[in-house]
Amino acid sequence: MSSPLPPSPAPAPHRERPGRRRILAGGAAVAAGLLVQPALSACGASGGAADAHLRVGAAAPAGGITFDPRMPSPGAGALILAHLYDPLVRLRGGSYEMRLASAAEPNADATVWTVTLRTGATFHDGRPVRAADAAYSLRLLYDPKSSALAGGLAAYVDTAGIRALDARTLRIPLTRARGDFVGAFLGALSTVFPEGTTDFAARPTGSGPFRWTASASQAVRLTANADYWDGPVRLAGLEISRLTDPAARVNAVVAGQLDYAVGISAAAARAHAHTAGVTIHRGGAATSNALLLAMNASVPPFDRPEVRQAVRLAADRTQLVRNVLLGQGQVGNDLVGLGLPGYADGLPQRAHDPDQARSLLTRAGVTGVTLQVAELVPGLAESAQVFVQQARQCGLDVRLRTVSADTYFADPAALRRTAFQTFYVINRPAAVHIALMDAKNAPFNFTGAPASFYTALDAALATVDDARRAQRFQEIQQDFHDHGGDLVWGFAEQTDASRSGLAGVAWSQGTPLFHRVTV
Incomplete structure (x- = not known):
């Protein structure tokens, strides 16, 4: 699995910008996993896609990319699984x-x-x-x-x-x-996947639009499935590379070393909005990430409702969206599911009230907390820096503990014990998100909850009548909004960058799908 990739099918002529043969800002990580041969893409060569191989860069953990659907790695791993299976x-x-x-x-x-x-x-x-x-x-x-x-x-x-x-x-x-x-x-x-599969690494076999062809330590090549049940695949193949730094990903597109960068920052999207040869792709609200600060209600000092309320009042969500997302997002209201069915959009927007926050913190005797930070998606690290300044105005000293995004998920049990951390979740319908992420034994339930919440959740989940179940989830969202541990400050659209001339990208829960792409 770690040997160099064999040569890809011969591409049609590919025009690169002269003098831009190196990926900028840490892009050497791409070269470590890619082929030692000229560009793989045929984008722009023919206007069709039968001979087009798309080179894609995405983040992935340091441990590498897994093909096992039971234990997917985020970023590049999820992207590969979505096309194999x-x-x-x-x-x-x-x-x-x-x-x-x-x-x-x-x-x-x-x-x-x-x-x-x-x-x-x-x-x-x-x-x-x-x-x-x-x-x-x-x-x-x-x-x-x-x-x-x-x-x-x-x-x-x-x-x-x-x-x-x-x-x-x-x-x-x-x-x-x-x-x-x-x-x-x-x-x-x-x-x-096929009955009896026990080894997903040797030759992963699915029914998806692309087949596995080869792997190296930092890259995976997939070839179009000519017999795909859902119609013809419009690309000849994909090469997906692990490239953790979002700046390196977008710079690789600008330099002609990649055809598509998954997940770029708001600053990069603004900077390259008019760059010749580059197209910015936005997935819309339905494919956004909810960006949040997670307070663990089972760990001091966040086991006290007044402390959670104070931290939420300390956050200026409008400023966070303006400064971190450069206005290219929507303000959050401490709930996931914005713009999707079942969202409790009738609840009042949480206000920024530093005076009340200071009063609550003084009564609670809380003067400082530690916030664990990892740049899991663009903007989380910067949001922590902005929140430090906002909290200081309320008498709260927020100390940052920065950890590596590459190893962040290595110990989920430790994350569930962490008092305060930056995080993101895919924006799903509210009931789906709550059932998946906030159930008692959910692997990424970082905010804890009292027993009464799990009783209410079980009752909602067991309700067969659709209308009654929807009403119960509205009540659960009200409780989350009033007493929960999520400070959802904003929604960042899935924003990607590609070389110009590429169309037909779709998204599923933040993951781009390429089998209908034309170039």
Whole structure:
């Protein structure tokens, strides 16, 4: 897996800017993983895509990129999985798309779900995608001993009871009713791989629009799946490279070393808005990241509601969006799901009130806290610096402890014990986010909650009637807004950069999808 990549298919002529053969600002990381040959892309050469190989740069942890859908690495890892594999259901914007599934229906009390698979889908090795493959995949994905993603979802799925009724019909029994099963489960975690797969590293096999071709320590090459069930793939291939520094990614595009940079800063987007040969792509509110400060309500001093309230009042969200996102985002109101179905948009916007914040902190006897910071996405480190100044005006000394983004997720248990940290989450519909991220055993539940919250959440999740369930989630959001530990200060659109002439990028939960791209 660490050998140099073999030569790629011969590209059509590729025009690079003279004198720009080196990636700027730390771009040597790309060269470490890429080929030792000329540019891979044929972008701009023919106006079609049959011969076009797109070079993409994205962040990834220091430990490298995994092909295991049970333990995905963020950034480049998620991007690769999205193109190698298909899920049963996928969230696109505010709605759910049936992918390998063609239908999903509950029984009367939503304790058993029956999923019907579409016809015509095949794995990269030519085998048909069967209900038995989906059953095997879900048993592994929802087993907390096997999957890093199972979290609080695992308690609801009777994994031993998942079985194929025939080649296209899948039966999924639950331990408790979940009226939101399609969105909260299948829309979040339903990647399908061949039955019996145990080694995902040797030759990862999915049914997605691209096949695995080769890997090096810092890059992975994928080739178009000519037999893709969802129509022809418009690129000949992808090469995805690990490049952690967002400035290096955008500079690599400007220099002609990459064709597409995933995740660039607001400053870079502004700086290159009129750069010749560069296009800035915005995914819109539905593909934004919610940027936040997470206060752990189970750890002092944030176990005191007045301290959490004071910190929220200390934050000037408008200034944060203006300074950190350069106005290229939306102000948050301590809830996730802005612009998506089910969001509690009737709640009053949290005000910036430094005087009340100072009063609450004085009564609580709290004068200082430590904020753990990692630049997991562009803007988090700068937001911490801005908040330090805002908190100082309220009599609160915020000390920063900076840690590496490369190793941030190495010990999730330690993160769940951290009192105060910067974080981001993909903007999902509110009910899906709460069920996925704030359940009691969710791997990234960094804010804790009292037992009463989990009781209310369980009641909402078990509600079969859609309207009543929606109302209960409105009440949960009200409680979050009043008493929770998330200070959601803003929403940053997924902002990427590419060389000009590229069109057709789509996004799913912040991950760009390239199989419909034309160049």
